[in-house]
Amino acid sequence: MTAPAATTAPPHATSGSLLSKLEIDVRMLGMLAALAAIWIGFDVLSGGLFLTPRNLWNLSVQTASIAVMSTGMVLVIVTRNIDLSVGAILGVVGMIIGVLQVQWLPAWLGFEHWLTAPIAVVAAVLIGGAIGLFQGWLIAYLAIPSFIVTLGGLLVWRGAAWWVTTGQTVAPMDTRFKALGGGVEGALGATATWVIAAVACGLIVVALGLARRRRIRFGFPVRPGWGDAVIAVFACGAVLAAAAIANAYPLPVGTARRWAEANGIAWPEGGLIIPHGIALPVLIAIVVGLAMTFLARRRRFGRYVFAIGGNPEAAELSGINTRWTLMKVFGLMGLLCGISACISTARLNAATNAAGTLDELYVIASAVIGGTSLAGGIGTIAGAMLGALVMQSLQSGMVLLGVDTPLQNIVVGAVLVLAVFVDGLYRRRIK
Amino acid sequence: MQANGTTPLVEMRDISIAFGGIKAVDGVSVDLRPGEVVGLLGHNGAGKSTLIKILSGAYRPDAGEIYVNGEKADIGTPRDAKRYGIETIYQTLALADNIDAAGNIFLGREVLTPYGTLDDATMEAETRKVMARLNPHFRRFKEPVKALSGGQRQSVAIARAIYFNARVLIMDEPTAALGPAETQQVADLVLQLKKEGIGIFLISHDIHDVFGLADRVSVMKNGKLVGSANVADVTQDEVLGMIILGKCPPGAVPGPGAS
Numbered sequence: 001m002t003a004p005a006a007t008t009a010p011p012h013a014t015s016g017s018l019l020s021k022l023e024i025d026v027r028m029l030g031m032l033a034a035l036a037a038i039w040i041g042f043d044v045l046s047g048g049l050f051l052t053p054r055n056l057w058n059l060s061v062q063t064a065s066i067a068v069m070s071t072g073m074v075l076v077i078v079t080r081n082i083d084l085s086v087g088a089i090l091g092v093v094g095m096i097i098g099v100l101q102v103q104w105l106p107a108w109l110g111f112e113h114w115l116t117a118p119i120a121v122v123a124a125v126l127i128g129g130a131i132g133l134f135q136g137w138l139i140a141y142l143a144i145p146s147f148i149v150t151l152g153g154l155l156v157w158r159g160a161a162w163w164v165t166t167g168q169t170v171a172p173m174d175t176r177f178k179a180l181g182g183g184v185e186g187a188l189g190a191t192a193t194w195v196i197a198a199v200a201c202g203l204i205v206v207a208l209g210l211a212r213r214r215r216i217r218f219g220f221p222v223r224p225g226w227g228d229a230v231i232a233v234f235a236c237g238a239v240l241a242a243a244a245i246a247n248a249y250p251l252p253v254g255t256a257r258r259w260a261e262a263n264g265i266a267w268p269e270g271g272l273i274i275p276h277g278i279a280l281p282v283l284i285a286i287v288v289g290l291a292m293t294f295l296a297r298r299r300r301f302g303r304y305v306f307a308i309g310g311n312p313e314a315a316e317l318s319g320i321n322t323r324w325t326l327m328k329v330f331g332l333m334g335l336l337c338g339i340s341a342c343i344s345t346a347r348l349n350a351a352t353n354a355a356g357t358l359d360e361l362y363v364i365a366s367a368v369i370g371g372t373s374l375a376g377g378i379g380t381i382a383g384a385m386l387g388a389l390v391m392q393s394l395q396s397g398m399v400l401l402g403v404d405t406p407l408q409n410i411v412v413g414a415v416l417v418l419a420v421f422v423d424g425l426y427r428r429r430i431k
Numbered sequence: 432m433q434a435n436g437t438t439p440l441v442e443m444r445d446i447s448i449a450f451g452g453i454k455a456v457d458g459v460s461v462d463l464r465p466g467e468v469v470g471l472l473g474h475n476g477a478g479k480s481t482l483i484k485i486l487s488g489a490y491r492p493d494a495g496e497i498y499v500n501g502e503k504a505d506i507g508t509p510r511d512a513k514r515y516g517i518e519t520i521y522q523t524l525a526l527a528d529n530i531d532a533a534g535n536i537f538l539g540r541e542v543l544t545p546y547g548t549l550d551d552a553t554m555e556a557e558t559r560k561v562m563a564r565l566n567p568h569f570r571r572f573k574e575p576v577k578a579l580s581g582g583q584r585q586s587v588a589i590a591r592a593i594y595f596n597a598r599v600l601i602m603d604e605p606t607a608a609l610g611p612a613e614t615q616q617v618a619d620l621v622l623q624l625k626k627e628g629i630g631i632f633l634i635s636h637d638i639h640d641v642f643g644l645a646d647r648v649s650v651m652k653n654g655k656l657v658g659s660a661n662v663a664d665v666t667q668d669e670v671l672g673m674i675i676l677g678k679c680p681p682g683a684v685p686g687p688g689a690s
Contacts, residue, residue: 218552298548300541303530307538310527310575317489317525318539319510377529 132334
């Protein structure tokens with residue numbers, strides 16, 4: 001819903017730029033260009049270390065947790081609210097499911113029971129969602145500003161995280177649960193990755209075709225056929241390239257040998273190349289992104305969220321139950337924090353009461369870099385996820401270059417401000 | 432439902448509402464018959480908009496009753512009002528600026544596909560139909576209404592009110608932000624809707640507007656009804672006297688606010 005004004009060709013347009021003919025979101029294209037520039041820049045500066053399958057694979061895993069939460073933050077900010085408590089919610093949920101699978105469930109099911117991971121995930125989602133709904137209720141029905149409720153929440157839930165084990169770190173996690181964090185257990189392997197990529201390509205083509213047929217049936221103007229073809233080729237190409245990169249990163253020799261032994265495969269002379277494939281947390285983030293986009297664009301709920309952000313009074317006068325909608329937005333945000341809590345706890349293979357510290361700022365920054373307007377009403381899920389990737393790329397790249405931590409923070413902070421400034425310029429120009 | 436022409440479409444009886452001790456509307460009664468245009472006049476702050484927001488469900492009155500087709504109606508939310516066929520065009524237009532015309536027209540009453548998703552294609556097709564009637568030059572269906580001109584935004588707000596077969600239409604200062612040509616368009620529309628049997632409350636502080644279109648006028652001052660009159664029975668000066676001085680002329684039925 002970001003700035004379609006600039007990107008939509010008027011009906012029956014005979015002239016116009018290539019981009020307007022293709023109805024491509026120029027903003028999103030700009031972000032992709034910025035990301036490409038960052039990647040190439042770091043690759044050159046690091047002497048070719050950045051654009052390697054290994055680094056890109058790690059980058060994707062590191063982005064997953066923030067990216068998942070940023071999709072919810074978009075909706076929160078679109079309704080002219082803010083959520084400062086996401087990192088603390090992640091912390092408390094992570095602690096609870098850590099204790100759950102290390103102490104409570106083993107006492108009941110025994111260690112490494114197959115039900116441990118599913119129960120932990122369901123618990124994380126439910127607890128996160130409940131916390132979010134409660135905060136949403138305070139905001140929507142008791143009319144306490146979201147800044148205050150979630151600032152309080154930041155302190156309350158961070159304190160609660162400490163309280164769960166009086167500060168003790170809980171480890172290690174259940175083996176199946178650990179797969180959610182990526183790593184060797186959470187890499188899906190080459191075959192599954194290609195299958196997923198093929199399915200994704202099929203869905204892209206079907207979706208484009210259905211949308212086109214629908215517009216033709218209603219006699220609406222459509223983009224030229226070659227335009228749809230170009231988009232399909234680019235989208236599928238990107239999916240297949242990502243799959244190829246994930247599959248170009250083999251397991252480390254020691255891990256591969258252990259895997260071979262465990263699976264009864266003889267270790268060949270020249271070693272065995274076993275690709276990682278896409279990581280489970282990345283797949284989760286992509287599925288969350290698609291689900292949230294569907295919710296935001298294709299469902300009534302999403303329409304209401306944007307209407308509330310565009311004009312709260314108009315939304316109310318249209319008969320929308322704005323309070324309940326707002327409460328659901330915060331509930332959804334909490335639920336996504338629960339998912340992120342699973343990812344980051346599994347990745348760390350430990351639950352600590354400091355997990356998620358400062359995540360609220362990264363999540364908000366991702367959404368804002370991704371084009372979400374703090375004035376409300378404007379923002380896209382895909383943009384926010386891309387914003388998360390931009391931020392993580394900056395940080396990983398600087399780590400790769402050996403930049404000091406304080407300087408890393410300075411750069412990330414400056415980029416945040418710069419991104420919002422450039423976005424503002426762009427918006428004013430298209431108006 | 433009574434088809435009897437003497438049964439008012441809408442009757443508001445002894446409506447009162449106070450905000451922080453100040454009676455914004457104090458014991459006001461007005462009514463509206465099918466195919467009738469009633470002008471609601473008064474200074475800024477006289478309570479016109481507040482009265483009308485009670486009818487459209489934005490406020491709940493402290494006292495008084497609303498009857499629709501002679502039956503007592505309970506209007507607590509904008510959704511209730513719409514269920515009774517009462518549609519409102521607000522002075523501010525009440526459009527969500529970041530959403531396109533179809534999104535605004537169907538806001539809160541979206542058409543869904545069998546899968547429960549938004550049926551944007553149907554909504555856009557219907558929008559094209561209704562806009563073809565109201566504003567044939569309208570082309571910007573895919574843009575957020577923020578990008579539209581004042582007149583185009585007004586057409587979207589009007590389309591939203593009439594698309595759902597309104598029986599009562601409330602127009603709050605419908606021409607305040609419009610140029611002469613667009614004002615004439617709105618006037619033509621009012622006459623056309625009147626012919627279709629829709630009752631219209633026309634709120635304005637400009638009595639010339641109202642005298643051209645309305646069958647009756649009701650005048651409010653300081654939250655009270657000064658009086659009501661058939662337009663034919665009073666002169667513009669007399670109505671002006673009602674607005675400014677609260678003086679009820681012989682041709683009008685005085686209300687509690689008459690001095």
